[in-house]
Amino acid sequence: MNRFSTFARGGIHPPEGKGATSNKPIRNAPLPAIAVVPFSQHIGAPAKPLVEPGDHVEEAQIIGEPAGFVSASVHSPIPGTVTEIKSLYLPSGIRTTAAVIELDGEFSRLGKPVRTRDWSEMGQDEILEILKQHGVVGQGGATFPSHVKFSIPKGRSCEIFLVNAAECEPYLSADHRVMLEHTEDIIEGIRIIKKLLDPVRIIIGVEANKPDAIEKLKDACAADEIEVMPLKVKYPQGAEKNLIEAILGREVPSGKLPIEVGVINANVGTLVSVCEAVRDDKPVIERVVTVAGGAIAQPGNIRARVGSSIRDLIEECGGLAEEPEKFVSGGPLMGFTFIDLDSPVTKGTSGILALTKKEVKSFAPTACLSCGRCVEACPMGLVPTTIFKNVEHERLDEATAFGLDDCVLCGACAYVCPSHIPLVSAFKAARGRIRRLAAMNKG
Numbered sequence: 001m002n003r004f005s006t007f008a009r010g011g012i013h014p015p016e017g018k019g020a021t022s023n024k025p026i027r028n029a030p031l032p033a034i035a036v037v038p039f040s041q042h043i044g045a046p047a048k049p050l051v052e053p054g055d056h057v058e059e060a061q062i063i064g065e066p067a068g069f070v071s072a073s074v075h076s077p078i079p080g081t082v083t084e085i086k087s088l089y090l091p092s093g094i095r096t097t098a099a100v101i102e103l104d105g106e107f108s109r110l111g112k113p114v115r116t117r118d119w120s121e122m123g124q125d126e127i128l129e130i131l132k133q134h135g136v137v138g139q140g141g142a143t144f145p146s147h148v149k150f151s152i153p154k155g156r157s158c159e160i161f162l163v164n165a166a167e168c169e170p171y172l173s174a175d176h177r178v179m180l181e182h183t184e185d186i187i188e189g190i191r192i193i194k195k196l197l198d199p200v201r202i203i204i205g206v207e208a209n210k211p212d213a214i215e216k217l218k219d220a221c222a223a224d225e226i227e228v229m230p231l232k233v234k235y236p237q238g239a240e241k242n243l244i245e246a247i248l249g250r251e252v253p254s255g256k257l258p259i260e261v262g263v264i265n266a267n268v269g270t271l272v273s274v275c276e277a278v279r280d281d282k283p284v285i286e287r288v289v290t291v292a293g294g295a296i297a298q299p300g301n302i303r304a305r306v307g308s309s310i311r312d313l314i315e316e317c318g319g320l321a322e323e324p325e326k327f328v329s330g331g332p333l334m335g336f337t338f339i340d341l342d343s344p345v346t347k348g349t350s351g352i353l354a355l356t357k358k359e360v361k362s363f364a365p366t367a368c369l370s371c372g373r374c375v376e377a378c379p380m381g382l383v384p385t386t387i388f389k390n391v392e393h394e395r396l397d398e399a400t401a402f403g404l405d406d407c408v409l410c411g412a413c414a415y416v417c418p419s420h421i422p423l424v425s426a427f428k429a430a431r432g433r434i435r436r437l438a439a440m441n442k443g
Helices: 124-133 174-181 183-197 211-220 240-248 268-280 310-316 373-377 384-392 396-401 412-416 423-442
Strands: 034-038 062-065 080-089 095-103 160-165 201-207 227-231 263-267 286-292 300-305 326-329 336-338 351-355
Touching: 034 080, 124 183, 124 268, 160 183, 160 240, 160 268, 174 183, 174 211, 174 268, 174 286, 183 211, 183 263, 183 268, 201 211, 201 240, 211 227, 227 240, 240 263, 263 268, 268 286, 286 310, 300 310, 310 351, 373 384, 373 412, 384 396, 384 423, 396 423, 412 423
Parallel strands: 160 201, 160 263, 201 227, 286 351
Antiparallel strands: 034 095, 080 095, 286 300, 326 336, 326 351
């Protein structure tokens, strides 16, 4: 019997590819001479720009304010002058405006003692406002504004607070290094969220391929009522709904959020940002990024300022050892392929991968064989080939009825497909079309 918990249905075991970076300590990237700071780095409405060309900004100054309840603040990662407000596409395909800031002036915090503040007497509303004003968002990929996530709807309660430390995507090890090097900040972030949610239980779920992180977290949690649960190494263990099933055996109903089953999740990187915002008065202006893949000369984990160019991070890791077949922002299964190396790092950039032809193994798609492998691999119990056929024939209502919205876009189905059908790409495109149609009808 396997002693590690996991979700019941589907899942895959791709090569981990973490060995090149998991033992590499986090190091600081050079500060960018020019930062390109998008106003849309989160789910929800883009931040409303508060600056214009010619304005001088300080490090950590707010330059974009939330434009609605589901929105987040944006801050300048460097002191300098705003030279341009321009439009660009992010690797995710999102089009957004961005402030171009040229370095000029003194850093307010760099290398200087940080004055911490006692948050123990703060009320819930005050803490939530700090998270809002400091631009804290989920760093596990979804980038959901944290002040929204931790605002429990009236009449609901959070029974269990789950800390997502699975980091199940191949190649990525940024969260692993954060667990080892910022353990106390994670625990402090948990204590802050505990004050907000007042959960009955707090559980940290970590995949068993990180034994050093598991032991360090257990030692750090000894004085707190926090459980550390090793999980079976299986993708997509870190997907929100799969993590809940793996740890608690609970299934989030279709179309519902985890709070429906009494659960709220947060990623370890998010908790560090929570800690820094509330304790240190520091907004989200940097994050840890894994730079890896067979084409990277010296793979590593880099702490980079938001707005830094991907090109600069690759150069910091020794540049390219060979011509890559594909660049990916995020992990190889749920990330986004891109071509513009001048694209900026955002709050949601967990990894930058330069993959070789051998790693990508591209094939032309062929007709579906009706083999059922995608059904076996799907962690949500869906029939991906049926959804795909409806999407392919523009039957979006039927695709939705068969579970298009329940798909977690993990890529497991496409990974095992012997016909190399771009299932997930089709599902993402279909969801985009549905959103655009809904907006047009609403308008």
